[in-house]
Amino acid sequence: MTELPLSHAQQGMWFLDRFSGTSFVDPMTFRLEGDLDAPALRWSLQELVRRHEALRTRFPVTGGRPAQEVLPADQAGPALPLTDLSGLPRSRREPELRRLLLEDQGRRFDLARGPVVRAALYRLGPREHVVRVTTHHIVSDAVSWWSVLFRELERLYAARRAGLPSPLEPVRAPYSAFVRWQRDWLESPAAARELAYWRRELEGATPLPELDLARTAVKVPDGAPEARRTASGRQVATRWLTFPQPLYDALRDHAGRERATPFMILLAAFTGLLHRHTGAHDILVGTRAGFRGRPRFDHTVGFLVNLLPLRVHVPGGGDFGDLLQAVRRSTLGAYVHRTLPFERLVADLGLQRRGSRPVVNVCVSFQSTPEVPPALDGLKVTLINHDPFSAFDLDLGFYEEDGALRALLTHDPAQYDDEAARSLLDELQQTLTSVLHPTATKV
DSSP states (O other), X not given: OEEEOOOHHHHHHHHHHHHSOOOOEEEEEEEEEXXXXXXXXXXXXXXHHHHOGGGGEXXXXXXXXXXXXXXOTTSOOOOOOEEEOXXXXXXXXXXXXXXXXXXXXXXXXXXXXXOOEEEEEEEEETTEEEEEEEEEGGGOOHHIIIIIIHHHHXXXXXXXXXXXXXXXXXXXXXHHHHHHHHHHHTTSHHHHHHHHHHHHHTTTOOOOOOOOOTTTOOOOOSSXXXXXXXXXEEOOEEEEEEOOHHHHHHHHHHHHHTTOOHHHHHHHHHHHHHHHHHOOSEEEEEEEEESTTXXXXXXXXXXXXXXXXXXXXXXTTOBHHHHHHHHHHHHHHHHHTOOSOHHHHHHHHTOSEETTEESOOEEEEEEOSOOOOOOOTTEEEEEEOOOOOOSSSEEEEEEEETTEEEEEEEEOTTTSOHHHHHHHHHHXXXXXXXXXXXXXXXX
């Protein structure tokens, strides 16, 4: 067995898993309608584990420090146990399924012992099943799922159904190659230059104050950090918003005229809201960025996500064009210097906490990776949404799906109740509407 140090992102995730009391599971759940070949599905999932070493890794601790240990490729993958709910009255099947899925989502992984992936199959009827595959976030990310694992699952399942061997080529760059590359890069002059950039960029940065949403916000009780947690970890609540198609079309047109990206315009609008509700002119938020800009790691399964701090100095006068330019400068600078792991910044610049709050407590991200379910031979496959986890007070994600734009606001319900979340998203849409109207330039 091969033992390696953790990547910097894994170190941060391992620390949170061990000391936060939160379960960092990453479940993917699909409804399957049609004639399911369960043995072929089980074999396909096991083949994915065999192919990708991240999925057969455990994290033993020696002398208080974690390492990652890749288990042999012939180790059995997930067993895909079957729970048959078809004998229940039809009115009870879906409620029982939801209960079982919630129970599974609360089950923690033992990182030291492994495994870090599990699967389960639920039968609702002869031609209706639900499959859930769950990993720990320390070994997966969104691109791992949507761009790699599910596309490979399609080909593996079809091949097995046809009685053929795996049609897939060997993995070009396993996660261990990324870990070694990152360790080497951190000793390079390029890493020193990036650290110097971030040292200048983040000097004097402070946490964003709590938003003034007194009309709807829940008062945080005494001992707030403890009060926000349950036995299974941090409580989160979510609210979706789908933007009108003409508004998103106008946003993309405006981005083209301003030499900006849709994300920059969305971030500028949200930064304006943060300024309005906090009175702060120095706004610091985080955004998620991947390491897959390097072709070598495009098809690597693992945790290849970095958190980029975006610091925006809101100009006076309320002109959206000036604010957009400030956002553009910050965003471009961050992406040019995106390779330095955030965990390294935390260690070298002392960014853990300022007072009782983390320096980065709001995250804004934009995902254009299509979330297309695996096309399994002979089956209609539909994604079943699950409640995401977020470590931030506010986590605003924008998702482009089939040319449309949706926003998901994940928030701490002890700070902002559902009405506050709804109000904030509505205000964001109103801000964008006013900004994109030819006569509206104020934020």
